[in-house]
Amino acid sequence: MESFEGRCWLDWWANSSTLLGSVEVAVVIAVVDGGWRARGRILSDGPEEREAFDFLRALDPVFTLRFEDESTIPVAVHASADTVWFVMTEYAGPVQRAVSYEFGVT
Helix, strand or coil: CCEEEEEEEEEEEEECCEEEEEEEEEEEEEEECCEEEEEEEECCCCHHHHHHHHHHHHHCCEEEEEECCCCEEEEEEEECCCCCEEEEEECCCCCCCCCCCCCCCC
């Protein structure tokens, strides 16, 4: 396989049993020397879905990329200069990561 273009989902897990967010995305994955290069875009036009995605990405950029056949791969999602497309890289770090966020009450 030289490349893949299709529909997938980016899932953001709080822990092994709690899925906090999932967004449907279009992805383009290409094989390159020594690995792969990937980019994606959210399929929904709604601003709420983009805001939730950006919020979760700011907390921790590690998502699970889920394909239609239910196979998965952990990826880190990075913003790009293009406001529609984002970049994904394979994530090979620890499964458990600390996430911290403070809510301001006024």
